[in-house]
Amino acid sequence: MKIKPFGVEQWMNAWETKCELNLAETCVASLTLAELMQIAGTTQQMPADLAAMQMTYGEIRGSTRLRGLVAGMFEGQGAENVLITHGTIGANHMVYQALVGNNDHVVAITPTYQQHTAIPRSLGAEVTEVALSEDQNWLPNWDVVAAAVTPATNVIALTNPNNPTGALIGREGLERITEIARSVDAWVLCDEVYRGTEQGGPVPSIVDMYDKGISTGSTSKAFSLAGLRLGWIIGRESLLDACEIHRDYTTISVGMVDDYFAAMAIEVKTEVLGRSRKITRGNLALLDDWVKQEPKARYVKPQAGTTAFVALDVAMASYDQCVALLQETGVMFTPGSALGFEGYVRIGFACYPDVLKEGLARVSVWLAKQS
Numbered sequence: 489m490k491i492k493p494f495g496v497e498q499w500m501n502a503w504e505t506k507c508e509l510n511l512a513e514t515c516v517a518s519l520t521l522a523e524l525m526q527i528a529g530t531t532q533q534m535p536a537d538l539a540a541m542q543m544t545y546g547e548i549r550g551s552t553r554l555r556g557l558v559a560g561m562f563e564g565q566g567a568e569n570v571l572i573t574h575g576t577i578g579a580n581h582m583v584y585q586a587l588v589g590n591n592d593h594v595v596a597i598t599p600t601y602q603q604h605t606a607i608p609r610s611l612g613a614e615v616t617e618v619a620l621s622e623d624q625n626w627l628p629n630w631d632v633v634a635a636a637v638t639p640a641t642n643v644i645a646l647t648n649p650n651n652p653t654g655a656l657i658g659r660e661g662l663e664r665i666t667e668i669a670r671s672v673d674a675w676v677l678c679d680e681v682y683r684g685t686e687q688g689g690p691v692p693s694i695v696d697m698y699d700k701g702i703s704t705g706s707t708s709k710a711f712s713l714a715g716l717r718l719g720w721i722i723g724r725e726s727l728l729d730a731c732e733i734h735r736d737y738t739t740i741s742v743g744m745v746d747d748y749f750a751a752m753a754i755e756v757k758t759e760v761l762g763r764s765r766k767i768t769r770g771n772l773a774l775l776d777d778w779v780k781q782e783p784k785a786r787y788v789k790p791q792a793g794t795t796a797f798v799a800l801d802v803a804m805a806s807y808d809q810c811v812a813l814l815q816e817t818g819v820m821f822t823p824g825s826a827l828g829f830e831g832y833v834r835i836g837f838a839c840y841p842d843v844l845k846e847g848l849a850r851v852s853v854w855l856a857k858q859s
C-alpha cells in the first residue's frame with residue numbers, strides 16, 4: 489500500500505528534539521503517572537494492582553471496565569459500542585480499513601489531520617476535500633458540503649474540535665451534516681480527539697446524533713496521557729464488528745497496563761479535564777492578548793482545541809518562517825504547509841503557561857526585525 493508521507497509527523501520528527509520552546513505540541517501539558525495517581529488517590533494501591541496483573545492479552549476489545557467508562561462520556565452509548573484502539577490514530581485507520589475501498593468516495597473537510605485524506609486515497613477511494621476558510625471563521629459552508637456528496641459517498645470525515653484552527657461545530661452544524669449524510673446514506677467519521685477542550689460548554693458527539701455517526705478519540709489530548717497510546721472507536725455494533733476484523737490482524741488487544749491507567753484517568757475525569765480546561769482557557773487568554781497587541785499576527789480565536797491557526801505578516805512561506813523561528817529563537821511552531829494550508833502557522837497553546845509566554849515574547853522580538 490503506497491501512502492503520502494504524513495506532513496505534520498515528518499515536521500515533528502525533524503524538529504521536536506531540537507527546539508527550546510515547543511509550541512508545536514497539541515496535547516494539553518502531559519501528566520506524569522505520579523500526578524495522575526495523586527489526582528486519582530491511587531498512589532498506594534497502584535503497585536499492588538500492577539503486581540497482581542497476569543500478563544495475558546486481556547479482554548480483546550478492551551476491558552469491560554474501560555469500555556463502560558468510555559461509553560459513560562457519551563449520551564446514549566454502552567460498552568458494546570466501544571472498541572479500544574492504539575490511539576485515535578489506530579481508531580481512524582481501522583475505520584477507513586473497514587469502510588473504504590476502490591470506487592468509494594470520501595468527503596473530507598480540511599484542514600484536518602492528514603489521515604482523513606491520505607488513508608482513504610491509499611485504499612483506492614476518491615477523496616473530495618472541502619476547504620474551510622478564515623473568512624468563514626473556519627466553519628463549513630454546508631451548501632458546499634452538500635454539493636460535494638454523491639451517491640457514491642460512503643464517508644464524510646471531519647475533525648471536531650478542529651485541528652489546526654480550533655473551530656468548533658455546534659449542535660446545529662452537526663444536525664446539518666447528519667442531514668447531508670442521510671441524503672446519501674453515508675457514514676460520518678468525526679475525529680473527536682480534542683473533545684473536552686472546549687472554551688465554553690460541550691457540544692454533542694456525532695455518535696449520539698446519527699445512527700451512522702462514528703466518534704474516534706483517546707486519552708492523548710484533554711486527558712494529557714498521550715504516552716498511554718490508548719484510544720477508541722464509538723459506533724454501532726455492526727461497525728465495530730467490521731473494524732474488529734482488521735484489528736485482529738494489526739492489534740489483537742491493547743496493553744493491559746495502558747488500559748488500567750486509562751480507566752484510572754477516566755474515573756476521575758472531572759478533575760483531569762478540569763485541570764486541562766484551566767490550562768487551555770488560561771493560555772488562550774494569553775495568546776489572545778498577544779495576537780491583539782502583535783501587529784504582525786492575525787487569527788480567528790479558537791472556540792476549542794489546543795491549537796490556533798495564525799497568519800504572520802512576514803514575506804516568507806510558512807515552512808521558512810518556522811525554520812527561521814526555530815533557528816533564531818528556539819521556538820517551534822508548525823508550518824501550515826505541513827497541513828496542506830499555506831499562509832498560516834499552527835501554534836499549540838496547551839503547554840505550561842511559562843513556555844507559552846516566553847515563546848510568544850521571543851516571537852515578537854523576531855517579528856519586529858522582519859520586513
Ligand SMILES: Cc1ncc(COP(=O)(O)O)c(C=O)c1O
Pocket residue numbers: 514574575576577578600601647651679681705706707708714718719
Ligand atoms: C485530529 C487528530 N486526530 C488524531 C490524532 C492522533 O492522536 P492519538 O494520540 O490519539 O493517536 C491527532 C494527534 O495530533 C490529531 O490531532
